[in-house]
Amino acid sequence: MLLSAAKPVLTTPRLLLSAGDPALAEAVAELYRRNRAHFSRWDPPTPEAFFTAEAQAARIQEGLNAFSAGQGFRYWLLPREAPTRVIGSVHFNQVARGAFHSCMLGYALDEAHQGSGLMHEALQAGLAEMFSPRVNLHRVQAAVRPENLHSLSVLARLGFEVEGLSRDYLFIDGAWRDHFVHALRNPAFQRPGDWPPDAE
Secondary structure (H helix, E strand, C coil), rough: CHHHHHHHEEEEECCCECCCCCHHHHHHHHHHHHHHHHHCCCCCCCCCCHCCCCHHHHHHHHHHHHHHHHEEEEEEEECCCCCCCCCCCEEEEEEEEECCCEEEEEEECHHHHHHHHHHHHHHHHHHHHHHCCCCCCCEEEECCCCHHHHHHHHHHHHEEEEEEEEEEEEEEEEEEEEEEEEECCCCCCCCCCCCCCCCC
């Protein structure tokens, strides 16, 4: 089975999921600036330069390079009625093939949109693309802090299963934090034509 690139734009009833464009750099920087306190509770520390348009332009370009290489798929969340405003992201990163066909999932949503169901909507579309024949991943894994009840609820609603607790998993908000490890498997995974894979 030959894999093709993931779609660079996905649509849902309320959102556009875009692989991005460096022209969105200021909108992405603004997302992080207005959510600085909110995201700091759940994300590793970031340097001051991270909040600039210049840093985000470089980050968007790195993401586009990974996207085209099939190494990672970041989608920026844009409201369909305001497609130049960035309100979050969904990131399928650390894509591994061989005997694994897996990735890690990260996501973030503007605090003002919490509780609206938008992240569930975005992840449904993103997961459908990751499990499509175009990308054909077998497994998506996510790690979430036990205190992040919103995120735990989102994953449970999508069918992710808790596989264990990783102690001191990431340094966040001034301390090493435990994370629950969740996974979702693709029931429609298509075995590649060269299966089993050569040893890597």
